[in-house]
Amino acid sequence: xxxxxxxxxxxxxxxxxxxxxxxxxxxxxxxxxxxxxxxxxxxxxxxxxxxxxxxxxxxxxxxxxxxxxxxxxxxxxxxxxxxxxxxxxxxxxxxxxxxxxxxxxxxxxxxxxxxxxxxxxxxxxxxxxxxxxxxxxxxxxxxxxxxxxxxxxxxxxxxxxxxxxxxxxxxxxxxxxxxxxxxxxxxxxxxxxxxxxxxxxxxxxxxxxxxxxxxxxxxxxxxxxxxxxxxxxxxxxxxxxxxxxxxxxxxxxxxxxxxxxxxxxxxxxxxxxxxxxxxxxxxxxxxxxxxxxx
Numbered sequence: 001x002x003x004x005x006x007x008x009x010x011x012x013x014x015x016x017x018x019x020x021x022x023x024x025x026x027x028x029x030x031x032x033x034x035x036x037x038x039x040x041x042x043x044x045x046x047x048x049x050x051x052x053x054x055x056x057x058x059x060x061x062x063x064x065x066x067x068x069x070x071x072x073x074x075x076x077x078x079x080x081x082x083x084x085x086x087x088x089x090x091x092x093x094x095x096x097x098x099x100x101x102x103x104x105x106x107x108x109x110x111x112x113x114x115x116x117x118x119x120x121x122x123x124x125x126x127x128x129x130x131x132x133x134x135x136x137x138x139x140x141x142x143x144x145x146x147x148x149x150x151x152x153x154x155x156x157x158x159x160x161x162x163x164x165x166x167x168x169x170x171x172x173x174x175x176x177x178x179x180x181x182x183x184x185x186x187x188x189x190x191x192x193x194x195x196x197x198x199x200x201x202x203x204x205x206x207x208x209x210x211x212x213x214x215x216x217x218x219x220x221x222x223x224x225x226x227x228x229x230x231x232x233x234x235x236x237x238x239x240x241x242x243x244x245x246x247x248x249x250x251x252x253x254x255x256x257x258x259x260x261x262x263x264x265x266x267x268x269x270x271x272x273x274x275x276x277x278x279x280x281x282x283x284x285x286x287x288x289x290x291x292x293x294x
Contacts, residue, residue, distance in 0.1 A: 046114065046228030049107050053089045053222060059104030060221070062091045062210060069143050069179050070150050072205065075099060081218060082128070088222040092128070093211060098139055101221050103206035112201045115170055115193070116229040116293055122165045124220040125158070125212035141166055143207040144176075146199035151176040151191045158212055163220075170196060234291050239279065246277040247291055254291040267292075 051058045063072040081092030093099060101123075119142060140152035153176050158164045168174045177188035178195050206226070210219035232251035237244050245256065256278065257267040267290070272278045 046117070048225050048227040050226075051089075051103075051224040052087070054087050057089055059106070060089050061102045061104075062099050063102045063207070065098045065100050065139070065143070065207065068181060068185065069140060069152050070145060070148070070181075072100070072102070072145075072207065084218070084220060088220050090218060090220050091210060092218045093216055099210045099219070100143065100207035101210050101219070103208075103224070107206050107226055108203045110201055111203050111226070112197055114226060114228045115197050115200055117227045118167055118169050118174070119206070119224075119226050120165070120167045121208055121224040122163055122222045123158070123208065123210070124161070124163045125210065126161055126218045126220065127213055128216040128218055139209060139211070140177075140207075141209050142168060143205070144196075144199050144203060145205040145207070146202050147204060148180075149195075149199055150179040151196055151199050152179055152188070153177070154188070158209075160213055165223075170200065172196070229293065232291055234289060236289065238282070241282055242279050243282045244277065244279050245289060249276045251291065252276055253294070255294055256289065257292055258287055258289045260285065260287055 051060065053060075062075055062077070064075045066072060078092035081090070084090030089101065091099070091101070141155040141158075142153040144151050153168050153174065155166070168176075172191070172193045174196075176191040176196055178191040179188060208221060208224070210221070211217060232247045232254060234256075235246045247254065247256075252274075256270045256272050258270050259267050270278060270280070270289075
């Protein structure tokens, strides 16, 4: 039995999965050996939020960055900014402040579901002067602002007059720093995954570094993507008195866990013996199974 056909049968009968965000096995009638499988909407892959700038600025603006990375100040566009190639976002340095690209509203709000996903973009800073120097002040590549809190990604000094693509995971593996006003900017502590979740739960701004050099410059930005975590599909089928669970071999680093659909207990790890397929005895009642990124 395949998931798609079983889903249709389950929806027709009217059963609903009580275990939000996982794959559930339901045995609705004790006297009838039936197995139903449902993938809930929460298990589906999140649609990424993207900006390609093929149709203009798509609501992006520019701001000056405040001293502790949590404040921004509106700035005026430079009227003498030269033209730029089509299909990308372009702003020119209007003043002496450190300016950043600022994302539109579609990137903001509750984005907690994007935890363990990533943000990716390509940028380039172009000098508008014959000579220029790198600004070595510790400015972040990306700032994620929440309500009075922030996480920042402090990168190395990017090249000038060259495109650079950045890819940062939205987890501890992304090496974000935590900003809450208690530490000097040069000694920011590493952000935990829970702190990153706090910020993503109420995003008020996403800022991307525009300025790299001192002096007149023009920043370019393209192909911004805010994406959720990849969620491999967990396939389940009945084999007589057993249940077979399988998932893509590319997701071997995921943990398989299970629990009763009606119990409120913790998830229990299931030993897969290093494979991407496992066969279990089918127990009475109902059960939930999930794949979890460790």
